[in-house]
Amino acid sequence: MVRPREVIRRRSERWLTILKLLPSVPPVPLLLSVLLNVLLGLLPIAFVVVMSVLLQRVPDAANGDQAAWTTLMGLLVAAGTVFGAQQSLTPFQEAAAEIVMRHVDGHCRGELMRAVLVEAPSTALDDQRLLDRLEVAREAFDRTTASPGDAAAGAVSLVARYVQLVGACVLVAVTLSPWASLAIGLAALVIRFGQRGALGTFSDYYDQLASEKRKMTYTRRLASGTHAAKEIRHLGLRVWLLDRYRGEHRAFTTELWQGRRRVMGRPYLVLSAIGLAGAVVALVTLAVHAAHGELSLLELSIAAQAVLILVRFGSYFPESDVQTQYGSIAHQALLGFRAGARALPTPPPGRALTADGLPRRSIRFEDVSFQYRPQDRTVLDGLDLELPAGRSTAVVGLNGAGKTTLVKLLTRLHDPTGGRITVDGHDLADITQQEWNKRLAVIFQEYIRYELSAADNIALGDPRTRPTEDSLMAAARRAGADEAVTSLPQGLETVLNRRYQGGRDLSGGQWQRVALARALHAVHGGASVMILDEPTSQLDVRAEVEFFDRFLEITRGLTTVVISHRFSTVRRADQIVVLDKGKVAERGTHDELVAADGLYARLFRLQAERFNDESDASLPEPITDVVS
Known part of the structure; x- marks a missing residue:
């Protein structure tokens, strides 16, 4: 069982986190929004007072007192003015909340982009837990759920509610008694605290369903988007996708509502009972005082209306409750992703060498090993490879040989888990990522x-x-x-x-x-370094050969690395490297490797045999299930 102190601590931290978002709103709009909500909290209290005074003057006016009629008319005008002001300012409350929301969300979007594109190492994008956090944050900014900006705007809107609470307590204290005011005010806060606590517990439970929701969301986007529409139509998958989405949605909502009843059902009954008891006690107390003549008509009217304000206080606030609760989840998801990404191992800063003019001699992989995660298999195992500057190198091998991983290390999306990569003798880790990126021209496979x-x-x-x-x-x-x-x-x-x-x-x-x-x-x-990972996979064979004939001319003098599954691509490279089980199995020119009759020669012949045009074996058809 969670201790009350722990509950208070967690809820306090959540609210403090929301309030820390407010400085991202310019001072003037924020101040105007707060003042507007203070005014909207005071206007109902003013209306109660004016209407109560008006009721007190009705008997005198009914008896023909001209002065009383004049005062009554003035009070009616005042009441109408207060009521009209409240109705007129309410839309501006929504507009002010929109301004706060937009400023906060703009700030948080920038924070999310920075976290994903700058702060997070590439390993963060392979971490399922962090991806769930990222998806929750992204959904908020897509307006699928409440956003951090909604949470901040909802927090500002609560100012009106609590100003009204304080005003009602003051009225009860003045007209009835300070002790009655304290008791009813505390009861209202207990109900409010309990109601928000139940909502908070449920939202934490809802947050735990992020992975299941992500699956359901993917199916919905797949079925309603254009990315796979052609294939879905061709294969007749509409009914299958619809049934799958219905099943996933039914499973998700069933678990969601079961959790909602389990988490919020009992607190709702208990809090309703407390609210009912409090209301009965307050109204009975009010009736007893009135029956004994201890309250004037003015005091009775003010006290009755103020008590009703306090009794209703613990209810649901549509302008803030969902916004602050679920908007804070989105913000916590953003913070969680950023904190989790920062906790992952990051490469040391090194000496921040410049990359100007590099490479002049070569790029070398020196006994390089790599695993994506400690529990995963070793993808590269003691790899030794030299990429001569100003020359073209082609990399081939079977699926899983480590070709794409080599590209990721060369572009520093990951760093080796063993060994090192050097550029003209300088450790690549000593060159800043930004400097190295300036020297790279990359086309990834996707x-x-x-x-x-x-x-x-x-x-x-x-x-x-x-x-x-x-x-x-x-x-x-x-x-x-x-x-x-x-x-x-x-x-x-x-x-x-x-x-x-x-x-x-x-x-x-x-x-x-x-x-x-x-x-x-x-x-x-x-x-000065061009890296092409399967650069021509969507060109036909002859168009590919035509491109590479031109490519080798226009990239002369550049250091080029080409990953390809077609030998018509790699045969003209200055150097061809065959990877096998994370190591260099063979290296040489096309003619040298064919003459060596090793792995490269066998794969080349296999591909050539599958090419339908026997008259030109230099243009083999790709065998994607053998060579990647």
Whole structure:
């Protein structure tokens, strides 16, 4: 059983965390929002007082007292003014909350982007627990659930509620007694504390269902998005997906509602009983005092209305309760992801060497070993490899040989768990990531198709400089993407997605050429090492050979590393490296490796035999289930 002190500590920390978000709101909008809520809390109290005074003057006015009628009319105007002010200002409360929410969410989005793209090591993106935290935070900013900004805005909105509570307690203390005010006020706070505690316990339980919710969300997005729509239609998966989503949704909501009844059912009954008892005691006390003539009509009216305000205080607040509870979950998820990412091992800062002009001689893998996690198998095991500067190196091997892992280490998405990588004798760990990135032009196997203009898709290869149309088209021509670009309705300014007005889609091969143009634009910006992981997997064989004939010419003088499963790609490289079980099994030129009749020669022949056009064995069909 959780101790009350622990409950108070946790809830206090949660509220303090929400309040720490408020400084991200500019001072003037924040102050105006707080003052507006103070005013909205005071106006109901003022209305109670004015209406009570008005009721007190009714008998005198009914007896024909002209002065009483004049006062009564003035009180009616005052009551109408107070009521009108409250009704008029309520929409502004929502607008003020929106301003607070937007400022806080803008700040938190920046924090999330920084945590994911800057602070978190690459290993964080392979950690299932951290990915669950990340998904919860992202859903909030997608407006699927309450966001940290909603939590901050809800906290400010509570000012009106608590100002009204204090005002009602003051009225009861003045008209009835201080002890009655203290007792009813404490009862209201106990109910409120218990109600929020039950909601908090349930929200913690809800947070534990993040993994199940992520599965359900994936199925919904898959069925309603465009990414897999063609294949879903072709395979007739609509009914299957619908049934799967219904099953996952039913399982999730069943567990959710069972937990809700278990967590919130008993507290609701207990708190309702406490509220009912408190209301009965307060109203009976009020009736006893009135029956003994201890209260005037004015005091009775004020006390009765103030007691009702206090009795209703422990109920649900639609402007803040869900927002603060679930918005704080999203913020805690953000903080949890950031804290978990920071706790992961990070490479030492090293000596922060500059990467200018590197490499001049070579990049070397010296007895490099690597595991993604301590419990995983060793992917690279004592790898020794030299990549000569200004030369082309192709890397081939069976599935799981470590080719893509080699690329990840070379780009410092991960660091070796054993051995080291050197650039002209300098440990790569001593070169800052930002400096090293400037020297790299990379196309990963799963390159990104940005829903941006063709110009932006190419220019992102070198985001540090402002591109010109000539430089972008030069990169497109070198990659063979110029024909695709010039055929677009607005040329480089065309958005590469049909979902946008005037946008166009590209074929897989055209997209790959645009990605290559992006890498070549990075070379234009100063990159000296080009890394291509399966760069032409969506080109046909002859288009691939045509590209690489040109590629070797336009990258002459660069240090290039090519990962490919087609030997028509690698045969013209200056050096071909065959990986096997995390080590270099063979190394040499195409002719040397074929003559050695080793693993490379066997795989080359196997691929050539599967190529249908026997008249040109130099253009083998890929065997994706054998060579990756």
